[in-house]
Amino acid sequence: MPSFNGRAALALASFGTFGSTVLSAPSGDWKGHGGWKGHDDPFSNASWPLPRRVYGENDTANVDSATEGWGGIHLHDPSIILGPDGHYYSFSTHGLTVISRASKKGSIDGYWEIIGSVLDAGSSVINNSGSADPWAPDVHKVGDTYYDYYSVSQFGSQISAIGLATSKTLMPGSWTDHGEVFSSDPNATYPLNVTNAIDANLFIDPKTKTPYINYGSFWSNIYQFELTEDLKDIKQDTAVQLSLDPVAPQPEEGAYMNYHDGWYYLWYSHGTCCGYNSSALPAPGEEYSIRVGRSRSPRGPFMDREGVKLTEGGGYIVYGSHDFVYGPGGQGVLSDYHGRDVLYYHYVNTIVDPTYADNLKLLGWNYIYYIQGWPVLSYH
Numbered sequence: 344m345p346s347f348n349g350r351a352a353l354a355l356a357s358f359g360t361f362g363s364t365v366l367s368a369p370s371g372d373w374k375g376h377g378g379w380k381g382h383d384d385p386f387s388n389a390s391w392p393l394p395r396r397v398y399g400e401n402d403t404a405n406v407d408s409a410t411e412g413w414g415g416i417h418l419h420d421p422s423i424i425l426g427p428d429g430h431y432y433s434f435s436t437h438g439l440t441v442i443s444r445a446s447k448k449g450s451i452d453g454y455w456e457i458i459g460s461v462l463d464a465g466s467s468v469i470n471n472s473g474s475a476d477p478w479a480p481d482v483h484k485v486g487d488t489y490y491d492y493y494s495v496s497q498f499g500s501q502i503s504a505i506g507l508a509t510s511k512t513l514m515p516g517s518w519t520d521h522g523e524v525f526s527s528d529p530n531a532t533y534p535l536n537v538t539n540a541i542d543a544n545l546f547i548d549p550k551t552k553t554p555y556i557n558y559g560s561f562w563s564n565i566y567q568f569e570l571t572e573d574l575k576d577i578k579q580d581t582a583v584q585l586s587l588d589p590v591a592p593q594p595e596e597g598a599y600m601n602y603h604d605g606w607y608y609l610w611y612s613h614g615t616c617c618g619y620n621s622s623a624l625p626a627p628g629e630e631y632s633i634r635v636g637r638s639r640s641p642r643g644p645f646m647d648r649e650g651v652k653l654t655e656g657g658g659y660i661v662y663g664s665h666d667f668v669y670g671p672g673g674q675g676v677l678s679d680y681h682g683r684d685v686l687y688y689h690y691v692n693t694i695v696d697p698t699y700a701d702n703l704k705l706l707g708w709n710y711i712y713y714i715q716g717w718p719v720l721s722y723h
């Protein structure tokens with residue numbers, strides 16, 4: 344038997360075929376599976392697995408456009424959810440929150456078909472005129488309704504808002520835009536005067552059923568509010584800071600929270616997200632990477648593996664650039680994917696995208712193992 348880690352599988356097959364390579368089934372025991380087989384330290388970056396490959400529409404006709412050419416395999420800040428018909432649906436930044444659907448029931452491998460968008464026209468949130476290009480959708484089912492929290496902003500601006508659209512079916516045409524949930528600007532009420540209201544993540548505490556919204560990007564990094572029961576407004580005076588990189592430019596964003604076995608995990612993206620130029624890349628380590636901390640409470644404090652608080656610059660790097668993967672981020676967790684947790688994200692695949700163009704970023708994913716309560720990614 345060859346060694347079954349993602350890289351070995353890749354070495355055996357060309358990029359074009361590794362997705363169909365027959366691999367051994369996971370046993371549930373972390374040893375011997377995924378990227379870290381052959382390494383003593385599952386937490387080492389030498390153990391990072393390759394992304395699982397997804398199949399789907401590959402619309403490269405509009406690669407020069409910020410808003411077209413997205414969906415299918417090309418996602419940014421993806422959100423994935425199981426639909427009422429047993430198919431998985433994905434949502435992406437751009438394309439008025441482009442919706443794709445995996446044609447194979449119960450699978451996130453694909454074939455991802457673009458089926459439309461959440462919004463028919465721009466968002467009703469008109470702040471700062473980013474409304475025609477909502478970012479970073481975060482879709483969850485609560486009761487019988489799907490909630491999509493999206494962001495309205497412009498690159499480099501703190502005048503931002505988080506909007507909400509809801510649907511009973513996830514299908515294009517079924518969404519109602521409720522407009523703004525909350526917004527940030529220099530004149531807003533603290534902490535909305537010092538934070539950036541984008542990159543929303545709804546988290547409902549499985550223990551207390553309390554709804555929270557995690558958000559933030561750069562300016563003061565990641566914050567959290569409690570939401571009102573209808574999930575359409577924040578409760579003032581409930582803000583807590585979850586994470587802060589004190590080193591300028593404080594590049595943290597894209598928070599995502601999940602719960603597993605007594606721990607709350609706060610995942611986020613650190614570094615420069617986009618606009619990479621293959622001949623002038625950010626200094627190594629300054630591009631996007633995926634980091635995580637954990638806490639016994641959804642309100643924090645979150646700590647990294649060294650015991651450093653996330654609010655004091657902590658953060659365990661769980662996935663970053665390696666092999667043909669560059670700048671992974673915009674992540675989310677899919678719980679109970681056939682009984683397992685999955686981390687999905689976007690990344691630059693430097694083989695298919697040697698120019699590192701934003702519009703060719705791919706959806707990737709890996710299984711999550713929790714080793715001593717710390718997430719480790721795995722190919723299997």
Ligand SMILES: *[C@@H]1O[C@H](CO)[C@@H](O)[C@H](O)[C@H]1NC(C)=O
Nearest residue numbers: 387388389628663664665666
């Ligand atoms: C992996 O970790 C080692 C040791 O901490 C570090 O020197 C190296 O730069 C890291 N490599 C990547 C690709 O992050």
Ligand SMILES: *[C@@H]1O[C@H](CO)[C@@H](O)[C@H](O)[C@H]1NC(C)=O
Nearest residue numbers: 468470502504523526527528
């Ligand atoms: C953004 O729009 C909302 C109404 O949708 C308004 O309450 C808020 O003050 C606006 N913020 C800015 C900075 O214009």
Ligand SMILES: *[C@@H]1O[C@H](CO)[C@@H](O)[C@H](O)[C@H]1NC(C)=O
Nearest residue numbers: 501502503527528529530531
């Ligand atoms: C903030 O207040 C100042 C002074 O009133 C005003 O000039 C500025 O336009 C306001 N900014 C926003 C984003 O509302």
Ligand SMILES: *[C@@H]1O[C@H](CO)[C@@H](O)[C@H](O)[C@H]1NC(C)=O
Nearest residue numbers: 529530531532533534536537
């Ligand atoms: C934000 O608001 C708080 C409370 O009103 C105020 O003390 C603080 O100076 C403001 N910060 C900025 C950067 O405007």
Ligand SMILES: *[C@@H]1O[C@H](CO)[C@@H](O)[C@H](O)[C@H]1NC(C)=O
Nearest residue numbers: 618619620621622623624698
């Ligand atoms: C990429 O960087 C190179 C070298 O700095 C520069 O000449 C080129 O214009 C840049 N390309 C873009 C699209 O910004």
Ligand SMILES: *[C@@H]1O[C@H](CO)[C@@H](O)[C@H](O)[C@H]1NC(C)=O
Nearest residue numbers: 401402403416694695696705
């Ligand atoms: C998508 O299509 C482009 C243009 O045909 C091609 O260069 C690229 O390799 C394709 N991407 C994938 C992942 O197949």
